[in-house]
Amino acid sequence: MHDVAIVGIGMHEFGRHDGVSGMDQGVVAVRRALADAGAQWEDLEFAFGGSKDAGSPDTMVSRLGLTGLQFINVHNGCATGGSALISSYNAIRSGTFEIGIALGFDKHERGAFRVRTRGDNLEWYGESGMALTTQFFGMKINRYMHDYGITQNTLAKVSTKAFRNGALNPMAWRRKPFSEEEVLESTMLSYPLTQYMFCSPGEGGVALVLVRADKAKEYTDNPVYLKSCVVKSRRFGSFEVFSPHLANEFSEGPTVDASKAAFEMAGIGPEEIDIAQLQDTESGAEVMHMAENGFCEHGEQESMIQNGETEIDGKFPVNTDGGCLANGEPIGASGLRQVYENVLQLRGDAGERQVPGDPRTAYTHVYGAPGISGVTILSR
Amino acid sequence: MVQVSVQDTVLTGIPEEPRLIGGKCPDCDNHVFPMQKDCPKCTGDQIEKVDLSTKGILWTWTIQGFPPKSPPYIGETDPENFEAYGVGYVELPGEVKVEARLTENDPTRLRVGMEMELTVVPLAVDEEGNEVVTFAFRPTENN
Ligand SMILES: [Zn+2]
Numbered sequence: 001m002h003d004v005a006i007v008g009i010g011m012h013e014f015g016r017h018d019g020v021s022g023m024d025q026g027v028v029a030v031r032r033a034l035a036d037a038g039a040q041w042e043d044l045e046f047a048f049g050g051s052k053d054a055g056s057p058d059t060m061v062s063r064l065g066l067t068g069l070q071f072i073n074v075h076n077g078c079a080t081g082g083s084a085l086i087s088s089y090n091a092i093r094s095g096t097f098e099i100g101i102a103l104g105f106d107k108h109e110r111g112a113f114r115v116r117t118r119g120d121n122l123e124w125y126g127e128s129g130m131a132l133t134t135q136f137f138g139m140k141i142n143r144y145m146h147d148y149g150i151t152q153n154t155l156a157k158v159s160t161k162a163f164r165n166g167a168l169n170p171m172a173w174r175r176k177p178f179s180e181e182e183v184l185e186s187t188m189l190s191y192p193l194t195q196y197m198f199c200s201p202g203e204g205g206v207a208l209v210l211v212r213a214d215k216a217k218e219y220t221d222n223p224v225y226l227k228s229c230v231v232k233s234r235r236f237g238s239f240e241v242f243s244p245h246l247a248n249e250f251s252e253g254p255t256v257d258a259s260k261a262a263f264e265m266a267g268i269g270p271e272e273i274d275i276a277q278l279q280d281t282e283s284g285a286e287v288m289h290m291a292e293n294g295f296c297e298h299g300e301q302e303s304m305i306q307n308g309e310t311e312i313d314g315k316f317p318v319n320t321d322g323g324c325l326a327n328g329e330p331i332g333a334s335g336l337r338q339v340y341e342n343v344l345q346l347r348g349d350a351g352e353r354q355v356p357g358d359p360r361t362a363y364t365h366v367y368g369a370p371g372i373s374g375v376t377i378l379s380r
Numbered sequence: 381m382v383q384v385s386v387q388d389t390v391l392t393g394i395p396e397e398p399r400l401i402g403g404k405c406p407d408c409d410n411h412v413f414p415m416q417k418d419c420p421k422c423t424g425d426q427i428e429k430v431d432l433s434t435k436g437i438l439w440t441w442t443i444q445g446f447p448p449k450s451p452p453y454i455g456e457t458d459p460e461n462f463e464a465y466g467v468g469y470v471e472l473p474g475e476v477k478v479e480a481r482l483t484e485n486d487p488t489r490l491r492v493g494m495e496m497e498l499t500v501v502p503l504a505v506d507e508e509g510n511e512v513v514t515f516a517f518r519p520t521e522n523n
């Protein structure tokens with residue numbers, strides 16, 4: 001097995017870009033990642049590319065160069081970006097290739113994701129008004145608040161932190177800070193979650209150049225190493241989005257499983273992680289994912305967040321780039337954005353939002369339909 | 381107006397006695413909803429149809445505060461006339477938790493652990509003039 005390093009990162013600004021296709025944004029991200037690595041498109045031996053709504057990523061070879069590289073499209077729900085990354089990771093780790101690129105981009109229609117239930121015997125589910133991801137998040141955090149004493153004010157604090165961090169991030173979509181009152185008084189979309197507690201589908205692109213670790217110094221003086229990369233699907237008894245029924249018996253969800261496997265693979269524990277980017281489809285998700293990923297006990301988030309521990313200058317910074325809340329969620333790119341941010345932070349290149357204290361380890365986590373989680377652990 | 385089920389293989393007995401049709405695995409007793417042959421618990425494929433219990437306990441809930449996109453939703457989507465509605469999981473003892481509409485849309489009148497019973501709510505009027513209904517749970521009088 002070979003170690004894997006990230007030597008180039010590129011991103012197209014997240015947000016809304018009228019007249020710019022999702023593919024255009026993916027191509028920009030690839031060119032920026034190559035420039036960052038000091039590599040050429042023709043150097044790449046493989047690409048794994050993901051997009052949900054913006055076309056087949058492999059067609060971008062007609063714009064970047066018809067070099068004959070192995071280009072595989074990845075389509076895996078909300079873990080699309082994470083799946084492109086794990087595929088790239090394994091391609092190098094196995095010794096098959098020395099250098100390649102993981103990329104993702106997307107462009108979605110406005111408003112909550114439209115779910116097509118036609119043709120899979122669940123027409124009635126959508127027709128009855130239950131095929132909405134927002135309801136799942138509302139129901140999961142509502143039960144969690146009941147069980148563990150998380151308050152709505154803590155949910156608001158997660159949002160205000162996200163928008164404050166987003167304001168410091170030139171690549172973020174939403175760069176205007178909001179007050180807790182504004183968050184709490186915005187439209188109630190799915191009780192107890194208000195409009196400013198939810199992220200929106202958006203646009204953007206991210207690309208990462210990966211190489212076999214022994215080649216890393218040929219490209220950069222400050223490589224960042226991928227210590228683990230895991231994707232897990234759900235087990236029987238877990239509570240997931242789009243479930244017309246749940247089993248009465250309980251089992252942990254895919255986030256817990258992916259997290260445990262990732263820590264085991266990296267040979268470190270949660271207490272050794274300096275920064276984390278956690279899936280924050282809405283502010284309650286960030287709260288629950290802190291515990292599901294092993295960073296605290298259930299319920300401890302209440303005091304951690306009230307005490308500012310997850311702020312950029314706190315003990316355990318979470319979602320330093322503003323997360324999904326400030327960046328929006330272009331599905332193909334979202335998981336890769338988290339890795340991009342962690343590479344910047346570990347290089348010390350995060351500018352105004354740089355986490356102090358010379359962070360050495362960083363963690364990413366994505367979660368989405370139909371019950372899938374992806375985790376990475378990076379270190380310098 | 382004549383009431384018809386949004387999907388009669390899922391919700392039957394309209395209008396007198398609404399029932400949800402689920403399945404039970406003869407190998408491991410696992411229940412599913414809606415009916416499917418394959419068992420996600422024991423990986424068997426012989427699940428048999430059963431009528432699910434009409435009473436249960438509210439396990440969690442939310443309020444749908446904005447009109448869902450149409451399609452797929454067939455209920456009211458005009459923001460002027462849309463009325464928020466409750467959605468929750470109701471735990472049917474010994475069976476499954478079923479995701480369902482709730483008749484109640486006021487957060488102060490819903491709580492985890494409430495006793496609930498099956499009913500229906502109207503969604504739309506179809507081309508033949510029938511009232512299309514879907515299943516819902518309402519708090520019982522014991523609350
Ligand atoms: Zn079974």
